[in-house]
Amino acid sequence: MATITRLRLKIVSAIKKCIDFFYRKICYFTRSHLTVTVAIICHEQNIEGIKRIIERQTKKPDNTVLYYSNEYFGDAPSEWKIVKCPNLNDWGHGKCKQAIEEATSDFICFFNADSHYEDNYLSEMMKRAREGFGVVLCDFRHRPDSSIIVAHPIVGGTDRGNVLVCVKEARRVGYNHSIYEADGLFVQDMVKGRASWIRVKKCLYINN
Known part of the structure; x- marks a missing residue:
């Protein structure tokens, strides 16, 4: 038996x-024709570095939106949408919430203006999105010389810069937190709300 x-x-x-x-x-x-928005989260930073990173992406974003408070330095390309936000002093969480609410694409990811992304970041993340996942995470580092952090939505390893999410599912759950760990809690809420997720086992992002 x-x-x-x-x-x-x-x-x-x-x-x-x-x-x-x-x-x-x-x-x-x-899902071969899914669209993606890159929301740049900026606060008094020079955008020339992040502009070059986006230009080098092997998968081009369908929309690029710069969310800033106070001011930024450098010349934004004409195709970018520029949105000035209230200075909430909340680690940029208010900008992320606004970006999700305003996105017109299928997926959205967040580029910190002072961080580094590999040239294949968007192509690798969107490849997994086309496979049917609502949340895509990649491994990352806090600094170039630090250890790789293994991405996971529940047990840690989540930062706004290493996540791409389905806009429809993100809106259904909502970006509901304002504390320092809000980005990770938002991803947890999506997964606990039954959004499917996958980890890209590559370090594609370096936080600053």
Whole structure:
């Protein structure tokens, strides 16, 4: 009897894997034209560095929006949308909330104006989004010489710069926190609200 039970479990597991495989393949083709917004979170910073990073992305964003308070330095490209926000002194969380509410794309990610992103950041993250996931995370570092932080939505390893989310699912949950850890709590809320997630096992982002 035990042998039969184990065999049944193996068969069920194999069927589930096949269903998941074909579901991801179908999602990949039906989601081939997903759009993405890059929301730049800026507070009195020189934007020339982040401008070059976005220009070098192998996957170009459909929309780029600069959210700033007080002022910024450098010349923003004409195709960027510029939005001045209240200076809430809240680590940029208010800007993230506003960006999600205003996004016109399928997905959104956040680029800190003073941080570094690999040239294939958007292409790697959007590749997973096309596979049917609502939350995509990548590994990251706090500094160039620090250890890699393994991304996970619940047990830590989440920063606004290493996450790409489905706008529709993000709005359903809401960006509801204002404390320092708000970015991680927002991702937790999405996953606890049954948004599917995946980790890109590459360090694509360095926080500053």
